[in-house]
Amino acid sequence: MERFQKVAVPIAAILIFVALWEALVWVNGWPDYVMASPSDLPAAYSRFWELFLTGSWQTLWRTVAGLTLAVVAGTGLGMIMGFSRIARDGLYPLLVGFNAVPKATLVPVLALLFIGQHDFNTVMMAFLISFFPIAVSVGIGLSTLEPEYRDILRSLGASKVTIFRKIALPKTLPEFFGALKVSVTLAFIGTNLVEIISPHGRGLGALFLSGQTNSNYPLMFAVLIALAVLGIILYYAVVALEKIFAGWAERPGG
Amino acid sequence: MERFQKVAVPIAAILIFVALWEALVWVNGWPDYVMASPSDLPAAYSRFWELFLTGSWQTLWRTVAGLTLAVVAGTGLGMIMGFSRIARDGLYPLLVGFNAVPKATLVPVLALLFIGQHDFNTVMMAFLISFFPIAVSVGIGLSTLEPEYRDILRSLGASKVTIFRKIALPKTLPEFFGALKVSVTLAFIGTNLVEIISPHGRGLGALFLSGQTNSNYPLMFAVLIALAVLGIILYYAVVALEKIFAGWAERPGG
């Protein structure tokens, strides 16, 4: 029963969303070039399905690679900021400043620095755009860790790294996964930004561009939906990881 | 002494960063169009300072407006998702899907739907891009709230909203502010995206564009730095709020 609900509710939500979208377009009588409706999309998918498959795969692996980097670097940075007040005071403004810079404007800089290294550029941008939430959440998790928890291991003379691994990390895992869910979506945006702004003919971004040059609006919307679906798939991968590693945190009721 | 450190450390960090940047450009001998160096920027600022001031103000107020909306809507959504499992299961995939769609591609759609409503479009985009981290953090804060805390008020027959206001909100305030720090930077990106992709001649984004059309690379970098500075200013505003509302959470030591 609960199993059933877990699958049925998201699907129902998505169906309702699609129905609302179709209705909105229909009621307003919007032409494709304002907003394509869901019923326009199957044609686009069936016509270009091969491109969608290869494009999705290319977008996906770069995103996952960038995200993995972001997890590693974000966790490292978060640890530094969580454990050291000075690092926190010094790094935070820099990171915030860096993050307030629209990444779209950095794509050309990156592209010029690493000319032709498309894979590298794309992964790099996915990484750059998505590590911040992870660093923030790990940093906050550490700096607000209840001393009672920390003391359990401190009293054994455990090193900071051990305390992090055994206490802080598991204790902040729910927040970490929350941040990861945000980062997943950001990493996608990073990958696509490169594919669209510094196009190299690969990934779903390229498909979007070709829809654009040909004024094929249903194709463009189809790409956006494909991106959303990829995002949802990655999200459920994160949820699966969360169930394994942080299932304890879910409170019953409510 | 501690006061001093709080001010000195971030400034030192920024100075070090600027010095490293200058050195990097200098050592590699990069031309302006690959990467401008900090020493190129003062000229740009002194020449266009008036534009920088008005542009900054325009960008700033739209960002803050969007961010305020994001806080309100994000908190509301987070509450719904935190309190109701069904809402969580149903809304999360939709939100993730929505967030995985690069906002750059939505700008034209928004611009077509609300033609000429530049302020509205800009604020809207800042909002759309920045509410997600807040919703996630509030939702997680609620759904992982230790039952011990909740029971204190539940035993008095308090409503869910009261429990949220008196317990869940203050208890999750550190994470909330963490999310807000992420959202601040995202909201900036949203504002700029509109200013750059659907130009309406206002804000720092417009200045960036005119730097681009003139191949005035130092001007472009100057705009980016101005954006970073604005981001840092907003960040410190958030920090000030955090000190007031969530100062208790900061743990000593470390």
Next chain:
Amino acid sequence: TVAGTAHAQTDMPFALDWKFEGPAAPYFLALDNGLFADQELTVEISEGAGSLDAIPKVATGAYPVGFADINSLMRFLDQNPGAPVTAIMMIYDKPPFAVVGRKSLGVETPADLAGKVLGAPPPDGAWAQFPIFAAENDLSMEDITVEPVGFPTREPMLAEGQVASVTGFSFSSTLNLKRLGVEEDDISVLLMADHGVELYGNAIIVNTDFAGENPEAVTGFLTAIAGGWKAAMEDPEAAIEALIERNPAANAELEKERLQMAIDDNVYTDFVAENGLGGIDDDRMTAAIEQTKSVYEFQNEPDASLYFSSEYLPDADARMLK
């Protein structure tokens, strides 16, 4: 307009395809010189983010008039049959589509492209027409190494010699290269229109529903546009001044050069000198559609009359630029 007041002002917001650069100056000059007001039109000019941004703005009716590439318009109308938009006045009689190369890298004629690296942004308008250019010049695509680049990196890569040539708009790429320090003598501009490509370029487009209801206003608008270009050719300085007022960070020298290039290469062609600004030659249009078929697969049978209508053009003498 309210019935009975024949002389009421008509609002005609005008959607440009691009930012406020030199080639947009004539429209501002027309505005400042009161040419629109003379026609009882209230015009506000908005910048855009490409033809694909401007076309839907006009198709939805939010902007009655706009400025966009007619080749993009053809595709738009093919994909969205019945959309109420069409071109009514050709401005770039010769499209600015070009291959820009560097002589020092061995690119001077189309034949030189073989065996060299060509930088091309996939969504670039000029790149979209490159196959026509290649076919007309007997170039085999297999002999050319195409490097996909982004717009912002296109000219820097050429300046650094990473590619030997790029596709782009003549006035954009050339001037960007100069700004990056490439000697003018070193730049070779291969305008596709000079090498067998018959396509047309940017035109004034109109929402046909609006035009049907306000034919005089539309004609008046076109009259003012022609007047603007005429005035700009006579006094480029004044035109640039009008532009700088709207884009204060712009570099006046550069924009003047850009405007001049547009006038010389794209607007004031022999055909325009003879027939005035704005009309098209039906045979050339047919040829252009034929050429387009080689780079774009039409969903519906192309029909030139859908893409361009000359019924709103003012008399030829109102369109003479000199």
Next chain:
Amino acid sequence: MTDLIQIKGVTHAYRTPNGPLPVLDDLNINVPEGEFAAVVGPSGCGKSTLTRLVAGLMKPDSGEVWLHGKRVTSPRKTVGMAFQNPVMLEWRTILQNVILPLEIVAPSMPRKDRVARAEELLALVGLSGFEDKRPSELSGGMRQRASLCRAIVHKPDVLIMDEPFGALDAFTREDLWQTMHELRAKEPFTAVLITHDLRESVYLGDQVFVLSGRPATTQYVMNVDYPGEGLRKLDGLYTPEAAQMLATLREQIQIAQGRQPGPEVH
């Protein structure tokens, strides 16, 4: 008159991954208005579970809980609860923590009155001067005392206390016992007190309920006939009558823990 608190045949089991864990089994407890029920039983038998059921925080699998002649299905505003683990809201000072229930139950009460009420109670438990401290600046026993103030600040009809004096030394504890009696005389309430201190159960309880080991059922009920007149005095605990009651309870608890009742040594 029916009893104010009625626990009628309550049975409850926790659902755990390896099957249900029965905790309460056909438990019956009745407390007349104004009386004090002390509940003792072995560790882990289900006492805290019982308090949660009475407070309406959980619903029993079967059986019913009635307060004031109404069936309990959800928490009531007129109940005060001191939890076994005295969780304080870290972001509030001690005073603000104590005031919390008033904010919910009596939102219209002027702030001054709230503060006065909280300060009075804090003084009663020996925490004057700590009003503005954060919970993390208090010792375990001090936190427990503050938590007790929070439970009674809104003058509840029904007070449920889960080992409220567990972290206190003998003297502080005895002081608070007396304070409880004084409070009862001034602001009458009906109470359920969970404790593991038999002397506490005899001194404070009008009835003492001994629960059996898990699953807990009412194994033994003792009506306390406290020696002496009027407000109970501590000395009463050292009378032979009290000694006899304590001995009986010890024996019952030993049975509850599934042992042979040992020799009476205390």
Next chain:
Amino acid sequence: MTDLIQIKGVTHAYRTPNGPLPVLDDLNINVPEGEFAAVVGPSGCGKSTLTRLVAGLMKPDSGEVWLHGKRVTSPRKTVGMAFQNPVMLEWRTILQNVILPLEIVAPSMPRKDRVARAEELLALVGLSGFEDKRPSELSGGMRQRASLCRAIVHKPDVLIMDEPFGALDAFTREDLWQTMHELRAKEPFTAVLITHDLRESVYLGDQVFVLSGRPATTQYVMNVDYPGEGLRKLDGLYTPEAAQMLATLREQIQIAQGRQPGPEVH
């Protein structure tokens, strides 16, 4: 032989927003190797603070703490600590919680041995069958017992316990007292036990230290001469000698709380 635990003139104050709060004042405690020091004192006097200083979790403002002839400046691996608030890691089962110190102190110990050791201890405190439960599924007393297992699982030289039996009923508590004595006989350790139960301090302590009220100083030291031979027996607590010791301690605590020593009634 010098004493294994030496607390030499330790003074400490907490920095609070309204000035320093002196908590310990020139405190001196010495515990010879293998002995058991029981510490009693009024609530909030500074006992938990003392345990943190001995464990090296905090540094005293002045004075020194020595363990094993070495000055304590940071925590030691050979110390076991049972905190007053028995926090368990919620994401681990009870067994995993108990094993935790072994993961730090004896990383090379095979998993099987760790589990065996933890299971043995859990059985000792009556928690067999709860190994795979989450902490939230345990009652307060059960958590406290698990926390005790965690403190001793790695066979520490020095064991510091802050009210380890506070949440337990009398019988469970007495069982654990005996368990402690048996453990000491098998795996000798030196211990500091904070408690508020005077009988506990006499039954378990070789010395009982009575701390004064805040700021705490060593007010009284009692050498326990427990009645009977060999392993201490519970019966010993009911001998006149024990009664005498308890009476003295009660008196001292009353002084510590700043009252006149009352009539001896227990």
